[in-house]
Amino acid sequence: MAMAMAMAFSLSKSLSSLFLPSRSQPSLVSPPSLQLPVKKASTRVSSSLTTADEITAVTCPSLAYANTLFFKSGVYNAQVVVAEDEPEEKLLSRFRRAVFLAGVIQECRRRMFFESSQDKKKRKAREASQRNRKSCRGCDSSVKSTHLEAIKRFWKPYVVRRRPQPKVSAQEETPKKKDDEEDDNWELPEGDLS
Amino acid sequence: PKVGSRRNGRSGARKSARRIPKGVIHVQASFNNTIVTVTDVRGRVISWSSAGTCGFRGTRRGTPFAAQTAAGNAIRAVVDQGMQRAEVMIKGPGLGRDGALRAIRRSGILFRFVRDVTPMPHNGCRPPKKRRV
DSSP states (O other), X not given: OHHHHHHHHHHHHHOOTTOOOOSSSOOSOOXXXXXXXXXXXXXXXXXXXXXXXXXXXXXXXXXXXXXXXXXXXXXXXXXXXXXXTOOHHHHHHHHHHHHHHHTHHHHHHHHHSOOOHHHHHHHHHHHHHHHHHHHHTTSOHHHHHHHHHHHHHHHGGGOOSOOOOHHHHHHHHHHHHHHHHHHSOOSOOSSOOO | OOOOGGGGOOOSTTGGGOXXXXXXXXXXXXXXXXXXEEEETTOOEEEEEETTTTTOOGGGGGSHHHHHHHHHHHHHHXXXXXXXXXXXXXXXXXXXXXXXXXXXXXXXXXXXXXXXXXXOOSSXXXXXXXXXX
């Protein structure tokens, strides 16, 4: 418990406030193509971000995927450091963006009512399709498949659960059937009956 | 909950004498209401206000404008006691989040951090069943 807290504290030291882990995706390590270039004056961007994340992802995986940040003053999901002369609208939009990146509102709505395993499956499928569509939106169709493959390859070490692949099994079945039909001997043997 | 103030005797009579330069503003924004509580750094409540106590009733309590008035009320009571700096902690998914933050910004209190402290269970208690409306 103390070790976990110490890890969290060291982790929080090297993180800036906007690079927050999100619950739905493996956090803290984002593929270079999907990384959002964030340039804000009042937030610190740590250059040692990836090394600290990799370390925690390996040593304490449950902590690495947690959605909360632990600081001396308390646990929080998102934090925005306010400059002195910041216009109100800018602060609001920055805070809203931080909260959106942390996935707080989505998570709240999900946990308001109980969701059965069916609902959970539907939600996960919806999220996955949205993620795939979003990541391929910028590229044309020729690059889409390779992009998807690249993403799958990148996320593969983090995906623990097995995904059902009905399409592949269907494709496997049809060539098998054809082979069986070809092997069947429908023709009569040559030669006379004598 | 910080225990230990009992040794000083009842603090109710000494409320007006307290001068707190730094405090924490908690905003709890649910879908139906917004409650703004101003506490000191340790968490002891100084004053509070909510959309309901500001005179709004029913569906209007959940609006961002009601949150604005609630935040304004709470901070006005505390600025008289000499609070200059604060931290803002926002909790809950309601519409009052933005409204309260706007009012706090306009009130003139300097705040360095705005934090979201919505409690997230790590898959804890089972939530109530789905509504069939």
